[in-house]
Amino acid sequence: MVIRSPMRVDKKMIQFLKPYVLKMHLTERFVNAQVIHLPSGTVASAASSEEKILRGNMGSTQDFAAAAKIGKILGERLLLKNILSVSVSSLRNDQKYQGKVKALIDSLKEAGILLV
Structure with a gap:
């Protein structure tokens, strides 16, 4: 009986398995979130509280409710493009959960996006 060693995971394989990554930029005035397709380096979808269409519907562009609304809108835009899972492992050191x-992340989950 031959027992094979576990397969080594290569960086290329990780990019293939998790091609979409969530990037967030949170400032004192605005909330920005975008999903990037790593193999091609393009933005798959984005939402921001700086968009003119969204500013009229939001009372404030900087509080928790604005972040939740941006997450919900981003989730809906991702579902329209048939992107069902996103990697969130790219939180910076200064960004805690x-x-x-x-x-933002909880509203993405509620929209139906699977977080990997």
Whole structure:
């Protein structure tokens, strides 16, 4: 009986398995989120509280409710493009899973996006 060693995971394979990555930019005034397709380096979808269409519907562009609304809109845009899963492992050191980041990620989950 031959027992094979576990397969080594290559960086190229990880990019193939998780091609879409969520990038967030949260400032004191605005909330920006975009999903990037890593193999091609293009933006698959984006949502921002700076968009003129969204500013009229939001009371404030900087609070937790704005982050949740941006996450919901981004989730709907991803579903329209048949992107069902996104990697969120790219949080920077200063971004912890609390506050606006938590509101945005939780609203993405509620929209039906699977977080890998």
